[in-house]
Amino acid sequence: MLRRSFLGGISAASASPFLPARPALAQAEHQRTLRFVPQADVTVLDPLTTSAYVTRNHALLVFDQLYGIDGDLKPQPQMVEGHTVEDDGRRWTFRLRDGLKFHDGEPVRGRDCVASIRRWAPRDNLGQLLMARTDAIEATDDRSFTIRLNRPYRLMLETLSKLGPPALLILPERLAVLDPKQQLPEVVGSGPFRFNARERIVGARVVYDRNPDYRPRESGEVSGVAGPKRVHFDRVVWTTMPDPSTAAAALKNNEVDWWENPINDLLPTLQSDRRILTPLSGRLGTMGTGVMNHLHPPFDKPAVRRVLLEALSQEDFMTAINGTDPDLIRTGVGLFAPGTAMASEVGLDALTRPRDIERSRQDLIAAGYKGERVVLLAAGDSPRLAAMGDVMNDLLKRLGMDVQHAVSDWGTMVTRRANKAAPDQGGWNIFCTDWSDFDMMNPVVEQVLRCGGVQTGFFGWPDLPRIEALRGAWLEAPDEDGRKAIARDLQTLAMQEVPYLPLGQYLSRTAYRDDLQDVVKNLSVFWNVRRAS
Structure with missing residues (x-):
């Protein structure tokens, strides 16, 4: 039976004249429950063991952060009441807010924070940078902990507010000390919702219950993931749909309240319904990247990488992903997310000048391409990654390359991309992927750099030492003007050495029924939002 028919059957049954009590019960349940269609099922519950954004979104309901990133991308105190900095920036002491409590009833203590940072840090680039400068992290009492550095670290608050996967989230010490390579045996945080393990149906349904012990911040503006996390629903139910058409029908029929990522083909249908709103998900978007294998020909040669950079059209890639709506695609995009502090147009001539494929074919031969087979990995089960793969396949073939378009599911592609062997021995040459702008804001969070x-x-x-040197210099720069200057130099150098291919930026719309109000922009979070009475 199609889920659409099943949901329709539920609606019909609840309206049955033979069951007079059910409409009132259904209405009460409707008021107390937020029904959400996520981008995918939450197959992994431990946010440290996957880079999946859907798992990060799940984790933001259940866990809390020491600092939260606001809508202006600035870190604001969240679990932390305040901090002090002493000894010329080498001693940071943090004090927790009063009344923080885990879902198992235990208070949040300084030692929980210490253990959580230690579990997270080795798996994250910012965490590794912090630990390289750290002499000790220790709890000073139940509500405080201290980080003692061997030299100043100017990105301390940006690190403790890390939001892109893996986000820094606070766990009970008893869980944080477990092997970080293994998934957590239970999901226990201190966030505004509790994970309901009993009602989880893998592949179909995830349920979260309001945490009655959660104490929101008393002050501050709700912005991004910062500010008071006030909950107005008793339950949030995530339902995974079998296909986009079913999700659209469920939203139009008031069987769900909110669809996280409607596909563009169905936006006109949704927008024709005056009861459905389809705003942009936020001012930040997603950036496409072409990742090349520098270990093996032909992309071990900088000149070959530059030819590919000069031949690609960001518009082709972004249009294939997101259509022709100018509000949803951006081109002329360099290393850093448009609208963020490090973004600039410096050095982007190679990306913005007119294309000449015939000239590029000749340049490719002159650069040292000798007809090698090029293995292009692609994830066929992700429409956007598959679309980028198709455009890349077409581009490489038009340049005269011998392409093997190796399409698989995402999991298989992720496994194969870790293989350093030659392409004809199970390795690869190139693949496309995308990144939330939160992961493309500066040189140290950007993994592809x-x-x-x-x-x-x-x-x-x-293996590009000059780029690594600039990344290190950026980290040590004394102020933002200095960091911006280094970011411009880095972008100019990257257009020459081409560590990866910038493919542009796309933005997404979300869709929800018009009786939802105060939806937080930029991310799918479930505090602040309420149902209009």
């Missing part, structure tokens, strides 16, 4: 070779480089393992 890690160019430390096989030791610390991102997949593709670029």
Whole structure:
């Protein structure tokens, strides 16, 4: 039976004249429950063991953060009441808000924060940078902890507010000390909702109950994931739909309240219904990237990488993903997310000048391409990644390359991209992926800009010392003007050495019924939102 028919059957049954009590019960349940269609099922519950954004969104309901990123991308105190900085920036002491409590009833203590930071840090680039500068992290009492540094670290608050996967979230010490390579045996946080394990149906349904012990911040503006997290629903129910058409029908029929990521083809249908709103998800979007393997020909040669950079059209990639609506695609995009502090147009001539494929074919041969087979990985089960893969496949073939378009599911592609072997021995040459703008804001959070070779480089393992040196200089810059200058130099250098291919930016719309109000912009979070009476 189709889910659409099933949901329709539920609606019909609840309206049955033979069951007079049910409409009132259904109405009360409707008022207390927020019904949400996520981008995908939450297959992994531990936010440290996956980079999936749907798991991060799940974790933001259940766990809380020391600091939250506001709508202006600035860190604001969340679990922390305040902090002090002493010893010329080498001693930071943090004090927790009073009354914080985990879902198991235990208070949140300084040692829980210490253990959570230690569990998270080795798995995150910012965390690794922090630990490299840290002599000790220790709880000073139940409500305080201290980080003692061997040299100042100017990104302390940005690190403790890390939101892109893996986000820094606070767990009970008893869970945080477990092997971080293993998933958590239970989901216990201190956030505004509790994970309802009994009602979870893998592949179909995830349920969260309001945490009655949660104490929101008493002051501040609700912005991004910062400010008071006031909950107005007793339950949030995530329902995974079998296909987009079913999700659209459920939203139009008032069987769900909110669809996180409606596909563009169905937006006109939704927008024709005056009871449905389809705003942009926020001012930040998603950036596409082409990741090349620097270990093997032909992309071990900088000149070959530059030819591909100069031949690509960001508009082709973004249109394939998101259509022609000018409000939903941006081109002329460099290393950093448009609208963020480090973004600039410096050095982007190679991306913005007119294309000449015939000239690029000749340049490719002159750059050293010798007809090698190019293995292009693609995730066929992700429409947007598949679309980028199709455009890349077409581009490489038009340039005269011998392409093997290896389409698989996302899981298989993720496994294969870790293989450093030659392409004809199970390795690969190139793949496309995308990143939330939260992960593309500066040189140290941007994973595809890690160019430390096989030791610390991102997949593709670029070994580009000059880029690594600029990333290090950016981290040590004394102020934002200095960081902006280094970011411009870095972008100019990247257009020459080409660690990866910037493919543009796309924005998304979300869709919800008009009786929801005060929906927080930029992310799918479930505090502040309420149902109009």
